[in-house]
Amino acid sequence: MKYKEYEVNENVLYTKTHEWAKIENGKVRVGLTDYAVKKLKDIVYIEPQDIGQHVKKGDPIAAIDSIKASENVYAPVSGKIVEINSEVIEDPTLINRDPYGEGWILVIEVENPEEINELLKPEDYVKLLEKEEH
Amino acid sequence: MMASLKTPLYEEHVKLGATISDFAGWSMPIVYESTIKEHLSVRKSAGIFDVSHMARILVKGADSAKLLQKLIAKNIEKAKEGRMLGPTAFLNEQGGFIDDIMVYKLSEKEYLIVGNAVNREKDFSWIKRFTEGLEVKVADITFDIAMIALQGPDSSKIMKKLSTSDIMDLDFLHFKKEIEVAGVKSFLVSRSGWTGEDGYEIMIPSDSASKIWSALIKAGATPCGLAARDSLRIEMGYCLYGEDIDENTTPLEARYWVFTFNKPPYIGYDALLKKYEEGVDRIRLGIKLKERVVPRRGCKIYMGEKCIGEITSGTYSPVLNCGIGIAYIDSRHALVGAPVVVDIRGKKRKAKIVDFPFITK
Numbered sequence: 001m002k003y004k005e006y007e008v009n010e011n012v013l014y015t016k017t018h019e020w021a022k023i024e025n026g027k028v029r030v031g032l033t034d035y036a037v038k039k040l041k042d043i044v045y046i047e048p049q050d051i052g053q054h055v056k057k058g059d060p061i062a063a064i065d066s067i068k069a070s071e072n073v074y075a076p077v078s079g080k081i082v083e084i085n086s087e088v089i090e091d092p093t094l095i096n097r098d099p100y101g102e103g104w105i106l107v108i109e110v111e112n113p114e115e116i117n118e119l120l121k122p123e124d125y126v127k128l129l130e131k132e133e134h
Numbered sequence: 135m136m137a138s139l140k141t142p143l144y145e146e147h148v149k150l151g152a153t154i155s156d157f158a159g160w161s162m163p164i165v166y167e168s169t170i171k172e173h174l175s176v177r178k179s180a181g182i183f184d185v186s187h188m189a190r191i192l193v194k195g196a197d198s199a200k201l202l203q204k205l206i207a208k209n210i211e212k213a214k215e216g217r218m219l220g221p222t223a224f225l226n227e228q229g230g231f232i233d234d235i236m237v238y239k240l241s242e243k244e245y246l247i248v249g250n251a252v253n254r255e256k257d258f259s260w261i262k263r264f265t266e267g268l269e270v271k272v273a274d275i276t277f278d279i280a281m282i283a284l285q286g287p288d289s290s291k292i293m294k295k296l297s298t299s300d301i302m303d304l305d306f307l308h309f310k311k312e313i314e315v316a317g318v319k320s321f322l323v324s325r326s327g328w329t330g331e332d333g334y335e336i337m338i339p340s341d342s343a344s345k346i347w348s349a350l351i352k353a354g355a356t357p358c359g360l361a362a363r364d365s366l367r368i369e370m371g372y373c374l375y376g377e378d379i380d381e382n383t384t385p386l387e388a389r390y391w392v393f394t395f396n397k398p399p400y401i402g403y404d405a406l407l408k409k410y411e412e413g414v415d416r417i418r419l420g421i422k423l424k425e426r427v428v429p430r431r432g433c434k435i436y437m438g439e440k441c442i443g444e445i446t447s448g449t450y451s452p453v454l455n456c457g458i459g460i461a462y463i464d465s466r467h468a469l470v471g472a473p474v475v476v477d478i479r480g481k482k483r484k485a486k487i488v489d490f491p492f493i494t495k
Binding site for chain 1: 153164165167168169170361365425426427428430449450457479481
């Protein structure tokens with residue numbers, strides 16, 4: 001699925017703050033959407049929270065520096081950070097190159113499965129992009 | 135809010151898919167595809183920047199030199215036709231920067247001042263303020279003339295393709311009026327820029343701007359946005375008005391040698407001389423991080439537990455592959471080579487105080 005030049009992956013759910021969340025057996029893998037990445041352009045640094053850290057939905061879970069600005073990645077759901085992608089820390093351009101694949105950022109163990117229902121479906125995320133672009 | 139101003143090249147930027155944002159009241163291209171690519175194209179081949187937002191003010195009339203002698207911190211009598219004088223500055227009575235500028239002597243009675251976009255109206259009224267009783271006319275020609283900076287080691291190869299005149303013979307900081315570029319009579323072309331690379335700044339009538347912009351791209355120049363312009367100038371340790379210098383900063387602590395003491399007093403002369411003798415409390419120096427994390431304006435710098443300074447502008451250096459920043463350091467701690475830490479998002483990051491430029495050219 002695509003909106004303008006922005007890829008919207010059909011196998012993940014979305015937040016209003018442009019994260020994607022892939023449900024995997026009680027865990028969610030989190031990354032930035034193609035739209036977010038194309039807006040940020042060159043990502044040069046990423047600093048996720050530590051493994052074991054408990055986060056609430058909407059909390060910052062990683063700081064990212066692009067040349068232009070420093071931004072946050074926010075937790076799509078509450079839970080414990082159980083895995084961090086060390087490859088994107090080594091080479092943050094992976095996020096630019098493959099946002100839904102190798103550019104994933106971290107994995108959260110879901111605390112409250114109800115929160116998954118609050119995430120946006122791909123078609124609703126496309127609607128959000130339509131709004132943002134107007 | 136006032137509507138943002140647009141340069142004559144605005145539509146070109148939109149066509150190229152630029153990310154456009156407000157800069158100093160202008161809708162400017164910040165980045166086209168990638169700031170890193172744009173940055174490296176200037177370091178390795180050639181890039182072009184729309185710098186039409188910069189202030190261009192004409193000072194004309196028999197007393198032009200007399201007026202400017204009072205206003206600028208360099209000796210206007212040293213200005214020669216066809217040579218840029220600068221960078222120099224308009225200073226206030228305290229020696230602080232009204233603006234940092236370039237001066238072009240167009241003829242015996244005519245000078246062009248190029249200043250920062252953010253200071254256009256301020257510069258204009260500052261000059262006007264001192265014209266009483268003088269035979270001088272001041273005109274803001276910013277909107278009549280577009281300005282494109284061609285920067286990078288391949289700049290002269292590109293100009294050679296587009297210009298029939300002896301453009302190649304122009305020495306650094308020299309300029310020529312009415313040189314033809316891509317079949318258009320320019321206002322002037324200078325060998326200059328703000329990236330640390332060889333290059334030209336081309337001033338052309340606004341209605342021909344698109345034609346020349348397209349010709350430069352066709353000749354091999356990469357369109358570059360203001361984000362690349364910023365990372366390029368920071369790598370060289372060049373100042374940006376409003377970030378690294380302002381009305382409360384003098385050229386002394388900025389180590390920005392835009393002034394001379396060997397001329398009749400200008401506005402700010404006495405304050406500057408006094409400070410020169412007394413010494414400064416803070417000194418502008420470089421901060422080089424040990425990793426890619428980007429120091430931003432306002433980040434504090436520490437030696438041990440003691441805060442010794444603050445970043446005024448920072449970026450990621452594509453050439454060095456690490457974060458770099460311009461900072462003001464308390465003069466007792468301004469030790470080039472010393473290890474420091476920078477507080478970025480509450481974490482202390484290892485860094486080093488360095489001199490400019492960050493990169494060796």
